[in-house]
Every structure is written in structure tokens, then in C-alpha cells.
Amino acid sequence: MSEPLDLNGDPVALLRALIDIESVSGNEAEIADRISEALRPYGHLEVIRDGQVIVARTDLGRRERVIIAGHLDTVPVADNLPSRVTDDGGRSLIWGRGACDMKGGVAAQLSAAVRLTAPSRDITWIFYDNEEVEEEHNGLNRLAREHPEHLDGNFAVLCEPTNARIEGGCQGTMRVMIELTGTAAHSARSWMGHNAIHDAAAVLQRLSEFQARQIEVDGLLYHEGLNAVMISGGIAGNVIPDRCAIEVNYRFAPDKSPEQAEAYVREVLAGFPVRVTDVAPGARPGLDQPAAAEFLASVGGEASAKFGWTDVARFSAMGIPAVNFGPGDPSKAHADDEFCPADEVLICRDALVRWLS
Numbered sequence: 001m002s003e004p005l006d007l008n009g010d011p012v013a014l015l016r017a018l019i020d021i022e023s024v025s026g027n028e029a030e031i032a033d034r035i036s037e038a039l040r041p042y043g044h045l046e047v048i049r050d051g052q053v054i055v056a057r058t059d060l061g062r063r064e065r066v067i068i069a070g071h072l073d074t075v076p077v078a079d080n081l082p083s084r085v086t087d088d089g090g091r092s093l094i095w096g097r098g099a100c101d102m103k104g105g106v107a108a109q110l111s112a113a114v115r116l117t118a119p120s121r122d123i124t125w126i127f128y129d130n131e132e133v134e135e136e137h138n139g140l141n142r143l144a145r146e147h148p149e150h151l152d153g154n155f156a157v158l159c160e161p162t163n164a165r166i167e168g169g170c171q172g173t174m175r176v177m178i179e180l181t182g183t184a185a186h187s188a189r190s191w192m193g194h195n196a197i198h199d200a201a202a203v204l205q206r207l208s209e210f211q212a213r214q215i216e217v218d219g220l221l222y223h224e225g226l227n228a229v230m231i232s233g234g235i236a237g238n239v240i241p242d243r244c245a246i247e248v249n250y251r252f253a254p255d256k257s258p259e260q261a262e263a264y265v266r267e268v269l270a271g272f273p274v275r276v277t278d279v280a281p282g283a284r285p286g287l288d289q290p291a292a293a294e295f296l297a298s299v300g301g302e303a304s305a306k307f308g309w310t311d312v313a314r315f316s317a318m319g320i321p322a323v324n325f326g327p328g329d330p331s332k333a334h335a336d337d338e339f340c341p342a343d344e345v346l347i348c349r350d351a352l353v354r355w356l357s
């Protein structure tokens with residue numbers, strides 16, 4: 001038996017304990033067990049376990065309810081476990097898979113959850129699985145489908161890494177496949193075939209010449225991207241290939257709907273066979289909403305645009321304004337050398353406690 005997680009102690013020690021429970025997407029059972037076990041003794045929280053999703057709620061009959069959510073899974077380990085600590089000129093940094101994306105945020109959430117015994121708004125704390133993989137596995141998505149009552153709220157905060165600053169909205173993301181077909185032939189008689197890999201050159205050239213837009217949405221600046229991310233093709237060393245598939249990822253600003261994004265990609269890649277395989281809408285920043293504005297005022301500082309896709313968009317699709325706010329540098333998410341500064345875990349925990357006290 002491992003030691004129970006200490007939610008009431010040092011949130012940085014808690015972060016290290018969370019990192020040391022490996023939880024690559026699909027393998028969240030242990031971390032979910034340990035967290036729900038640790039939350040149960042706190043009488044102000046009703047703890048609901050549903051698969052690898054944990055919902056912990058206060059029910060004080062407050063006028064408003066906020067949702068504060070974080071995912072428990074990480075991308076695959078890259079020789080970066082167990083956790084370790086270094087000293088960076090007096091600032092301590094916690095290293096290890098998940099430190100930045102997003103166990104630092106989860107530690108801040110858990111530490112705030114047990115301290116906010118009588119919050120000013122009711123709180124639904126959500127910890128969920130399978131965020132780092134395909135949409136269909138996403139635990140928050142499943143919760144929204146099967147238990148929409150748990151996602152009832154006036155405002156949501158996702159504790160994804162933002163350097164402990166508020167980031168509004170997020171970009172949408174779309175993946176498309178361009179499948180080029182040719183005619184297979186023996187390479188000794190190549191004129192009898194048509195080389196599908198050679199046809200990829202025109203697609204790649206179009207993509208490399210493409211200039212991505214930068215656009216302001218609700219006062220925040222978004223920077224788009226359209227890039228080939230995978231390519232496959234070829235049969236053997238002596239065969240003219242009859243197939244080549246290029247996967248393209250489009251990150252689009254939240255002023256576009258998925259339909260508009262698709263139309264745009266089809267326009268840019270006109271003449272090539274484009275097939276959309278996956279799309280997730282973006283979310284407008286929504287910082288003009290009263291609940292968001294109040295959170296902004298209570299945390300302080302300035303808000304900026306979020307570049308990655310996060311589940312903020314899921315809330316925004318349900319009509320709940322949502323922002324990202326969590327410890328760690330988002331550019332370190334998924335990096336083998338990801339880390340989270342200890343002080344940012346405390347800053348985020350304290351900001352949540354201050355806002356809701």
C-alpha cells in the first residue's frame with residue numbers, strides 16, 4: 001500500500017507524488033483511485049467516481065456554481081520519471097512527465113479543493129482521463145454526454161499550464177488527410193506506372209508557401225498554422241508507389257467555426273483530395289462575460305490568447321464561459337524536459353482560494 005496523498009500539506013510535495021504515479025492516457029486508474037481516496041475524508045465535498053473521472057462538489061446552495069477542471073493523463077513517458085527537483089537561482093523547479101501538462105494544475109486544484117470548505121460560489125471540481133488522445137476517449141466529453149448535470153455551471157476554469165496567467169479561449173484544430181493515388185509498376189518499367197509519392201511534392205510546396213493568418217478575436221491575438229504532420233507511402237524498394245497519404249493539421253483562430261475552417265482548408269488545398277478526419281472547434285475568449293471578468297480582476301495581470309486546443313472549447317460549446325489558468329510554461333507541455341516551477345503551483349492555488357473565499 002502506498003501512502004495516502006496528502007492534500008492538506010505542501011502542494012509541491014503533492015505535485016511530486018502525482019508525477020510519480022505514472023498515468024499515460026489509458027492508464028489513469030491508479031491516480032484516480034489515489035485521488036478519490038484522498039478526497040473522501042473531506043466532508044464538505046461530495047465525491048463521485050465515474051470510470052476514471054472524479055467529480056468533487058460542494059453543495060451549499062450558493063447562487064452561482066463554478067467548474068474547475070483538470071486532466072489526469074499525460075503523454076507517454078520519455079525517460080522522465082520519477083520526478084526530480086532542481087534549484088534555478090533560488091527558484092525550485094519540479095521535473096518529470098506531467099509536471100507541466102498538467103499535474104501542477106491538478107496539485108493546485110486539489111490543494112485549493114480541501115481548503116475551500118465554505119466557498120463563496122459552489123464549486124464542481126473535475127478530474128478526468130484521456131485528454132491527450134482522440135476526442136472519442138476524452139473523459140470530460142463522456143461526462144458531458146452521460147452526466148451533463150455535473151457540467152452545470154456559470155463559469156469554468158481549466159488548470160492547463162499558462163505560466164499562472166489567465167488565457168482566454170483557444171484555437172480550434174482540424175486534421176485532414178490527403179490521399180494521393182497513382183499506378184503501381186515495377187520500378188524497372190517506371191513509365192508504366194504513376195508515382196504517388198512524387199505527387200506529394202505539389203502538396204508540400206503549397207503548404208510550405210502558405211502564410212498563416214494572425215487575427216485578433218475579442219481583443220486577443222491568435223496565430224494560425226497549417227502544417228503537414230505525417231506522411232506515408234511506398235510498397236517496396238523496386239515498386240513505383242501507387243499511394244501516398246499526407247496528414248495535415250490546421251490550427252485555426254476561434255473566429256472560425258469548424259465548417260468555415262474546413263472550407264478554408266479546401267480552398268488553400270484546392271485541387272487535392274482533402275478528407276477531414278478530426279475536428280475540434282475553438283473557443284472565443286469570452287473575457288467580456290461577468291464571471292470571467294471577476295476572475296480576471298481577482299487574479300490580476302493581463303489575459304492573453306491560448307494557442308493549443310484545450311477543453312475550454314468543450315465548455316464554450318455548452319455555453320459556459322471558460323478560461324485556462326494553471327502553473328507551468330505551456331511551451332513545455334509534452335516536452336521530454338517538461339517542468340513546473342514550484343512557486344507557480346502556489347500562485348495558482350492561492351489565486352483560486354482567494355477568488356472563492
Ligand SMILES: [Zn+2]
Binds near residue numbers: 071101102131160
Ligand atoms: Zn493538458
